Amino acid sequence: MNIxxxxxxxxSRGIGEQLARMLLENGNFVYGISRGDSNVLNKYENYIHFNFDLSDVLGIEHLLSKIFDQININNTGLICLINNAAMLEPLKSIDQCNAEEINKSLQISLIAPMVLSSCFIKQTDNxxxxxxIINIxxxxxxxxxxxxxVYSTAKAGINMFTQCVGAEQSKR
Ligand SMILES: NC(=O)c1ccc[n+]([C@@H]2O[C@H](COP(=O)([O-])OP(=O)(O)OC[C@H]3O[C@@H](n4cnc5c(N)ncnc54)[C@H](OP(=O)(O)O)[C@@H]3O)[C@@H](O)[C@H]2O)c1
Structure with missing residues (x-):
């Protein structure tokens, strides 16, 4: 059977948790990534959680390799990456934001989805x-x-990134 x-x-919460729950209810396998975990999702046999801080963008390639180690990719109907995690903060005018806050927010909301997409395409290329790939x-x-x-710039970036990758992958 193709799963x-x-x-x-x-x-661990919000839209990502609910989306995962709905997909698990339909018999799919879900590999969740967040710093905290979810008591709701941990009850499902087909749920595998990876505790990971997405601001560690250099660790993402290794994380994705570990996830793909769990998937029998040739016996799969669909493999899908959903970039859902984002950071709303800092919610203040840019002159009130420091470099660390700006850096962390963009790492989680923009750079991590870009690196995850890059690794996902590489891992599934052949x-x-x-x-x-679905970007929220x-x-x-x-x-x-x-x-x-900061948040709006990350989301505008995600919109353009999605269009660029869509153009790159249009024949794939
Ligand atoms: N809610 C809305 O009204 C709304 C509207 C428009 C768009 N969106 C978008 O929808 C998506 C989900 O929003 P939401 O409201 O469900 O968010 P949320 O309730 O704040 O949940 C955010 C999720 O991202 C994870 N996350 C945050 N920082 C992380 C990090 N450093 N490393 C790993 N995971 C991290 C959190 O897990 P941990 O904290 O456990 O790590 C949590 O599971 C976001 O992309 C958001 O921009 C939401």
């Missing part, structure tokens, strides 16, 4: 299995909002 496998970031964006990526410049 679908979903790698989802930010499954397989015939259907592949999909926000309306904030399309209009300017005071005190949200």
């Amino acid at each position: 679908s496998h979903f790698i989802i970031t930010g499954t 397989v015939q299995t259907r592949r999909k 964006s926000s309306g904030s990526g399309t209009f300017p909002a005071p005190a949200m410049s």
